[in-house]
Amino acid sequence: MTTLAPNEGTASDADIDDLIEPMAARLSRAVEPLQVAAILESEGLNDKIARERYGHADIFSLAEAAYARMVAKGAPRPPAGAVLRRARPAAQMLHGLLYGLPAALLPAASGLVGTEWLMPGLVLTTGIGWVLGSAAAQIAYTLMGRGCPRSAGRVLRTGLVLGVGAAVLTATVIATVRNGPVALVALCVMQMAFQIASGILLFYRREGWLAVMMLPAVVAGVAYIAIGDSWVGLLTVCMGVVCIAAIVGAAILLTMAEGRDEPAAEPALRTLIRVDIRGLLPSFLYSTLSAVFLLQAEARYVLDRTDLAIAGAGLVLGMGILEYRAHVFEDQTRAALRELCYPADFTSHTRRLVAKGLLICLGALAALSAVPLAFLWATHALSAASAAMAAAHVTVGGAYFLTFLLANQGKVAHLCVAQGLALAVHPGARLLLPGTQSALADVMLFLGAGLLFLVILLSLMLASLKDVRRYR
């Protein structure tokens, strides 16, 4: 390196280039000359070197020269980090179908359990599993966010055990009190095990595993529908038990494997949960209210109006699409924050995104709901009530899309209030108003409750978009 005599003047551009070149990556992040001085000092330069080698009075003067040189050369700054993208089209859109895979086993299972026990058992376990599974998943997501994957795994495992335990308990009570078959307990346990274990696989983004492991049972279920032989039915149920057991095993292994390689010990789970549990209570309440809202509307028809019970199947199949579109909206708002400058522009832009997302969700759900309606039409079971039930589910599905968006903004208390108001209409008003005992009137009331829910959530969402900081 060139050494200048004190009266030889300051260093040339070439000398400064030689100085900054080895530390160009760090210097490119400097915002002003003083930061360059700090970086130069951390590399071992000092006032003495600045004077003797570069002819500057001190390190600050040398840093000024180095910074000016970097600006003159237009040194490239490191690119900003990539924007996180959460939307995974194929995997997320398949979630609804994956949740619905056990439906292929239902005809065979009903042969063993009896139709009159099958549907109440399913409604019961779905409700309990919905609340327990979502509570466990929310705690687990919070723990993952705090860098505690092992504790998150423990929570998910505990949710699985509690869910299966709750299924055993409630199904046993029903079977004992109402003289139900022992097979009812087995059915509830398997349904609950699948529901929570499949949720765990999706939590860890293992959609492929779930599809592959459930495939043999689905094939057997379809074979039973085609053949109708009771031995095939028994074989199908056995195949289902094996597949669900494999899914449960995989879920448990995943929860145990996650974070195993992390070197740092995690705080005690009780300590971790204590911090967050109060904040999560509204989420648990919302899960419970939404499960009650949807299941109570369907439960009353599972025994004698199967057409109404299956009319809403489009919502189950479309849940993955709602989830995917919610992630797309998140990705688009994050991108908008990086493209736009002013809050007012962001609000108007994202309102258009909400409208687009909602219309796509309603359209997709309507298309999926056409499938069960077509089946009902083909079997001469299509009625005004079943069409209204399908419309209600489409409406509720649109509302669910908005609940995903609002929950991401932490507006869970608002969701509870909105869901509470919808519950006040259905079943609340049903209990008070005369003339709502007919299926059509009841379903129309449910449709009205769904519309109210949708409108409230849309209003909340449009207002929320004014508060730009929530969308970081």
Add this chain to the structure above:
Amino acid sequence: MKVTFVSEGTYPFAMGGVSVWMDQLIRGMPDNRWDVVTMTVDGGERPVWDLPANLEQVINLPLWKKSYRRSTRPPGAAFGEAYGRFLQIVLTPAVMGAGSDEFLSVLESLYGFARDGGDLAGALTANESLTQLMDTWYWNRTDGLNLADAITAGDLMGHMLRPLAEPPLRTDLTHVAMNGLSMLVAMAAKWRYGTPIVLSEHGVYLRERYLQYVNEPVSHAVRVLLLSFFRRLAGAAYVAADRIAPHSSYNRRWQLHNGADPDRIRVMYNGVDPDDFPLAESDPEEPTLVFMGRVDPLKDLHTLIRAFAIVRDKIPEARLRIFGGVPTGNETYYQSCLALIAELELEGDAVFEGRVSTPVAAYHAGSVVALTSISEGFPYTVVEAMACGRPVVCTNVGGVAEAVGDAGFIVPPRDHVATADAAVRLLKDAGLRRRLGAIARGRVMERFTLQQSLDDYRGVYEELIPAGGAAP
């Protein structure tokens, strides 16, 4: 006299040099009564020190707690006017601290807003403030700032300005252990009660932020805003402080460059109690290089390990013993050190000994004490080793050269060859070690004893509060 002692992330919630110094000062002035205000992360921290009897209260002031409620109301015209001036000053390049008086007055306006019940943190990310930021940015600069950057910067500055929203303590004097956010506590007490301020700087707060933000994963625009804010805050702190106490002449340079009044500056060195660090009576059986301190990238242990590889080539029986704990978050760095030891085939000869209860045992265990940091203030470990009569090999950073003088070798940072050459020279020459060790002990007794340090500070306190009364 009652003193408020303010720091960020140290006593009594963490170990380290600043915490040692604060404990020394509180215990060393038993006639004074003390309140300690410590800025922490989330308020969940617990003291790791035994608190002295004259420490009356410890106030934990969390900066990053998430559960503060944000006001959704617009912050109002008065805030808008103050924030406009804040942004204009922050985005104006400062020359030698010019404009620091005005920035101090802006901070006082923001304090007034918070004192009158305004949500200061929330106001910085309100839509009106984001719009102001955009307007000011593009008036002053041509490079890009997007909405995401603006929200991030506003949110971070909102957290950092939290001390302005706390009611100030009424005591005779505020002693601030470091520049930066801690000074906001002292400024508020000065505005409210006229309390005089003593500002100590062990390292240079602004310089440390400059180095920290080289590697922080934020965009260039956020880096510009935050570092400009820190630079302005440091300048305003030098205006507000009645006495400025750099812990080395090296720090003084930075303070003067940022506009500090030289008449208010008193260089104060850290001191140790010689009785706690007695002379080592003998050398270890094998030539041993010792490091004492936390395992941290700033200590650049990679350079030390590489230097030791050269040392062992020349002195096969040489040993490297690294004493000190691995702080949470530094586990990866620790693993990288172990990997380097394995790569250089130094296992068994270079050893991590873990945390020690008495540092003196570590100094006595070595023939030579090494410190290869890339950034330091005025490190205790060097003074303590010197008090034990150990020669040192240190990098030329911060006030290290002032501490060592001619009692050891000073080498450039990140230069493992120079470190190794100095260490080999000392390890091979017992006479040189004894001579430098004696000089080291003498230098500590002459300049760096605890009693001298306490007397210096007592003198500064009495300049501001004569005879234990109120400020003049």
